[in-house]
Amino acid sequence: MSVRELVVLGTASQVPTRERNHNGYVLLWDGEGILFDPGEGTQRQMLHTSIAAHDLTRICLTHFHGDHTLGLPGVIQHLSLDGVPHEVPVHFPASGRHYFERLRHATPFHDTVALREAPVTGPGVIGGGAEEPGLPFTLEARQLSHRVEAFGYRLVEPDARRMLPERLAAAGIAGPDVGRLQREGELRGVRLEEVSEPRPGQRFAFVMDTRLCDGVYELAEGCDMLVIESTFLRADTELAEISGHLTAYQAGRVAAESGVRHLVLTHFSQRYQDTELFAAEARSAGFEGGLTAARDLTRVPVPKRR
Numbered sequence: 031m032s033v034r035e036l037v038v039l040g041t042a043s044q045v046p047t048r049e050r051n052h053n054g055y056v057l058l059w060d061g062e063g064i065l066f067d068p069g070e071g072t073q074r075q076m077l078h079t080s081i082a083a084h085d086l087t088r089i090c091l092t093h094f095h096g097d098h099t100l101g102l103p104g105v106i107q108h109l110s111l112d113g114v115p116h117e118v119p120v121h122f123p124a125s126g127r128h129y130f131e132r133l134r135h136a137t138p139f140h141d142t143v144a145l146r147e148a149p150v151t152g153p154g155v156i157g158g159g160a161e162e163p164g165l166p167f168t169l170e171a172r173q174l175s176h177r178v179e180a181f182g183y184r185l186v187e188p189d190a191r192r193m194l195p196e197r198l199a200a201a202g203i204a205g206p207d208v209g210r211l212q213r214e215g216e217l218r219g220v221r222l223e224e225v226s227e228p229r230p231g232q233r234f235a236f237v238m239d240t241r242l243c244d245g246v247y248e249l250a251e252g253c254d255m256l257v258i259e260s261t262f263l264r265a266d267t268e269l270a271e272i273s274g275h276l277t278a279y280q281a282g283r284v285a286a287e288s289g290v291r292h293l294v295l296t297h298f299s300q301r302y303q304d305t306e307l308f309a310a311e312a313r314s315a316g317f318e319g320g321l322t323a324a325r326d327l328t329r330v331p332v333p334k335r336r
Contacts, residue, residue, distance in 0.1 A: 033058050034043050034232070034332040036257060038324045039075035041305075043261050043295045044097055046071070051326050052097050053297065055257060056081050057234060060166060060183065064088045065105065066183070066236050066257075073108055088157070088169075091122040092238040093180035096131040102134035109143040117144040121156055121171070123179045124149035142236030150181050153245070167231075174240035178272040182238065182249045187231030199226040221284040230336055233298050240298060241274055241285070250288035255332050258284070259297035285319065287327030291333045292320035318332050
């Protein structure tokens with residue numbers, strides 16, 4: 031059975047608290063495991079979940095502030111220690127390559143991991159497509175608005191068609207002929223559209239440190255799940271703007287206007303204790319879909335297909 035879910039490793043922002051570890055998120059998607067923004071303590075948080083080093087197939091860094099990257103050296107060394115055999119692409123803002131090199135080789139270790147540097151130079155498709163034909167989705171990047179260069183990420187599964195067994199049976203199509211019909215579009219006078227229906231691909235977006243900008247909306251548009259920072263509450267909107275962050279109200283408004291099905295709020299400032307306040311503010315912005323104010327070590331399933 032395919033598994034599509036978000037595993038939350040940490041939900042803090044600038045500094046951790048007793049209840050919140052620094053950032054860290056793993057998206058499990060049909061055998062792929064994408065690690066986003068590994069902050070300090072990511073290895074230990076992984077131990078409290080079912081996520082092993084072998085599960086990680088890709089790493090995405092939104093920017094190079096410490097609460098989003100200082101766990102990277104340990105994760106890379108863990109990949110080597112466990113002998114992970116597959117290639118692991120790492121996406122990061124190209125302007126921060128010197129920071130990546132420092133993190134990549136922060137300490138001496140027996141380096142055996144097949145890490146592929148994939149710096150992001152601008153918006154567009156950065157994974158899948160013609161360059162990675164075996165990947166069942168494309169990975170896109172969009173520029174965000176923070177105090178340093180930052181990118182958000184968006185996973186897009188292509189649209190397909192769902193076969194309808196009763197119509198296939200009525201048309202006398204079974205076994206290998208079903209696959210042939212899917213490949214060729216027509217078989218013995220039966221068109222694919224007659225025995226199937228559209229199956230929209232699913233979409234997931236990951237948005238960290240940013241002010242409101244076009245990139246936020248482009249990433250969120252039509253997503254089944256949006257993971258988005260909501261560092262501040264609405265009363266601190268001015269502080270959010272100055273520091274390059276979002277409020278929970280702004281995150282809720284983006285989700286409502288973009289047709290998001292499930293909203294995951296995270297990256298909470300240490301000044302707030304009650305995360306449910308963030309959920310209430312997102313609701314007050316008019317968002318009516320599924321909503322999770324994330325807590326460390328929780329798992330959030332991607333909504334089932336429409």
